[in-house]
Amino acid sequence: MATKPLNTPTAEQIRRAPKVLLHDHLDGGLRPGTVVDLARDAGYEALPETEPDRLGAWFREAADSGSLERYLETFAHTCAVTQTADALFRVAAECAEDLAADGVVYAEVRYAPEQHLEGGLGLEEVVAAVNEGFREGERLARENGRRIRVGALLTAMRHAARSLEIAELANRHRDTGVVGFDIAGAEAGHPPTRHLDAFEYLKRENNHFTIHAGEAFGLPSIWQALQWCGADRLGHGVRIVDDITVGADGEVTLGRLAAYVRDRRVPLELCPTSNLQTGAVGSYADHPIGLLRRLHFRATVNTDNRLMSGTSVSQEFERLTEAFGYSLDDIQWFTVNAMKSAFIPFDERLAMINDVIKPGFSELKSEWLFSQTAVASSSSGG
Numbered sequence: 472m473a474t475k476p477l478n479t480p481t482a483e484q485i486r487r488a489p490k491v492l493l494h495d496h497l498d499g500g501l502r503p504g505t506v507v508d509l510a511r512d513a514g515y516e517a518l519p520e521t522e523p524d525r526l527g528a529w530f531r532e533a534a535d536s537g538s539l540e541r542y543l544e545t546f547a548h549t550c551a552v553t554q555t556a557d558a559l560f561r562v563a564a565e566c567a568e569d570l571a572a573d574g575v576v577y578a579e580v581r582y583a584p585e586q587h588l589e590g591g592l593g594l595e596e597v598v599a600a601v602n603e604g605f606r607e608g609e610r611l612a613r614e615n616g617r618r619i620r621v622g623a624l625l626t627a628m629r630h631a632a633r634s635l636e637i638a639e640l641a642n643r644h645r646d647t648g649v650v651g652f653d654i655a656g657a658e659a660g661h662p663p664t665r666h667l668d669a670f671e672y673l674k675r676e677n678n679h680f681t682i683h684a685g686e687a688f689g690l691p692s693i694w695q696a697l698q699w700c701g702a703d704r705l706g707h708g709v710r711i712v713d714d715i716t717v718g719a720d721g722e723v724t725l726g727r728l729a730a731y732v733r734d735r736r737v738p739l740e741l742c743p744t745s746n747l748q749t750g751a752v753g754s755y756a757d758h759p760i761g762l763l764r765r766l767h768f769r770a771t772v773n774t775d776n777r778l779m780s781g782t783s784v785s786q787e788f789e790r791l792t793e794a795f796g797y798s799l800d801d802i803q804w805f806t807v808n809a810m811k812s813a814f815i816p817f818d819e820r821l822a823m824i825n826d827v828i829k830p831g832f833s834e835l836k837s838e839w840l841f842s843q844t845a846v847a848s849s850s851s852g853g
């Protein structure tokens with residue numbers, strides 16, 4: 472463990488800090504109790520456990536397999552129980568509420584509309600139900616004295632062939648709650664270049680997209696996502712470290728691709744716990760985020776799948792704080808990076824940084840200052 476700086480934030484301070492989340496899957500963030508309720512309503516009998524705590528533990532363990540393919544199998548259950556407008560509305564509302572309770576002030580939450588059509592919904596109805604759920608969750612959060620804005624990202628599955636259709640859907644809803652597009656699913660054997668028509672369409676429409684790349688698969692996947700597809704951000708992108716060498720003397724050399732990613736300020740949607748579960752990284756202390764932060768890459772901290780990883784944004788920051796000795800200034804740096812990289816308009820991002828994030832962190836940092844003064848004067852013996 473790194474040495475603890477004097478201003479190491481407490482778990483409670485981390486939770487109260489205004490945070491920004493760019494990479495979170497709606498179908499990876501259901502409350503275990505909600506999965507149980509919805510399965511009962513839908514007559515879905517294939518859940519491995521029906522008691523919420525045990526089901527939550529099952530998801531975490533099943534996802535802890537060391538392989539992205541096995542990790543992704545657990546989504547069969549969450550998708551099976553979210554095939555109606557009511558179910559989608561509920562999980563979206565609960566998502567916004569849960570994120571707000573964790574201190575998230577701005578989130579982009581993604582899901583694949585094509586995975587919610589088995590109960591007879593159309594793509595438009597799926598998007599409408601989720602958007603309404605997010606608005607309801609924002610409203611409920613407000614009633615509880617919390618403020619959050621949630622934008623949706625529409626994901627196309629990389630093994631399927633509906634990406635252009637989903638990109639068009641995202642574009643149609645760009646003024647009604649959908650802020651961008653993504654592709655996800657198993658990386659190996661499914662290069663993003665198979666979906667070039669979707670990306671080219673979005674570029675022609677001046678729209679935004681991120682691509683899951685450089686999670687299980689290395690540099691070629693990141694290179695394709697950026698240089699062939701034109702991604703605005705990288706979903707994970709953690710394997711960019713394969714293009715960075717740190718010599719015995721500590722001297723750092725960036726390859727051409729890593730230099731491009733840093734120079735162009737390409738946002739990396741890093742998801743530490745998820746990487747540990749899929750076997751991309753061995754431990755928090757070994758997570759490349761430590762190096763990437765030191766080298767000033769545009770790194771951000773994300774949950775990926777709160778249910779499968781049993782995590783929250785605050786918990787990700789707690790683990791990183793333990794591993795790297797991060798201070799509130801580091802957490803603010805990641806948060807401002809994330810807000811700068813969001814897909815909403817520039818003036819709104821700036822207002823969020825200046826009027827919400829910076830004042831929130833200043834408040835927390837001033838608390839630390841006063842508590843230190845009190846300790847110092849009482850220990851001096853008067």
Ligand SMILES: O=c1[nH]cnc2c1ncn2[C@@H]1O[C@H](CO)[C@@H](O)[C@H]1O
Binds near residue numbers: 497550683745
């Ligand atoms: O870390 C990930 N890498 C790649 N695909 C993922 C990851 N997490 C979730 N999904 C996939 O994205 C779909 C839509 O939300 C999920 O159903 C899951 O299959």
Ligand SMILES: [Zn+2]
Binds near residue numbers: 775
């Ligand atoms: Zn993901």
